[in-house]
Amino acid sequence: MRTGLYPGTFDPITLGHVDIIERACLLVDRLVIGVAINRDKGPLFSLEERVAMVEAESARLSETTGTEIVAHPFENLLIDCARDVGASIIIRGLRAVADFEYEYQMVGMNRKLDHSIDTVFLMADADRQAIASKLVKEIARLGGDVAPFVRPEIKAALAEKFGK
Numbered sequence: 001m002r003t004g005l006y007p008g009t010f011d012p013i014t015l016g017h018v019d020i021i022e023r024a025c026l027l028v029d030r031l032v033i034g035v036a037i038n039r040d041k042g043p044l045f046s047l048e049e050r051v052a053m054v055e056a057e058s059a060r061l062s063e064t065t066g067t068e069i070v071a072h073p074f075e076n077l078l079i080d081c082a083r084d085v086g087a088s089i090i091i092r093g094l095r096a097v098a099d100f101e102y103e104y105q106m107v108g109m110n111r112k113l114d115h116s117i118d119t120v121f122l123m124a125d126a127d128r129q130a131i132a133s134k135l136v137k138e139i140a141r142l143g144g145d146v147a148p149f150v151r152p153e154i155k156a157a158l159a160e161k162f163g164k
């Protein structure tokens with residue numbers, strides 16, 4: 001069984017993330033979505049809320065793709081998380097050239113830490129490449145419509161957070 005790890009903060013999970021998950025399901029038998037506990041980013045949603053969002057989306061996607069998908073919170077090194085879940089590949093989404101520069105450095109460091117775990121870059125569909133959780137939160141905070149970027153449940157959760 002080939003296991004992949006798709007890490008991120010998922011604050012919140014967007015349609016761009018969903019697109020990458022769907023594409024990743026074509027590459028692996030089991031996909032672990034690593035929900036990062038990143039205190040430096042100061043997430044809007046709690047870890048429990050983010051995991052619940054990922055689990056809800058995972059259940060739907062697992063049913064449609066036939067791939068086992070699980071959410072896994074983590075706070076250790078990405079490479080250690082990959083080892084913990086038995087992943088042979090790390091899946092990363094790319095949106096722009098700026099993403100690639102950072103990811104390129106990360107791959108180099110991860111390969112030094114464990115050369116047996118490869119990284120695969122996937123690009124979301126062209127109409128979803130610009131979607132970023134940070135921008136979605138800003139749009140929601142300012143009362144804009146985030147429906148083109150997230151599922152209705154996430155839109156409702158954002159509205160609740162911002163009292164809209």
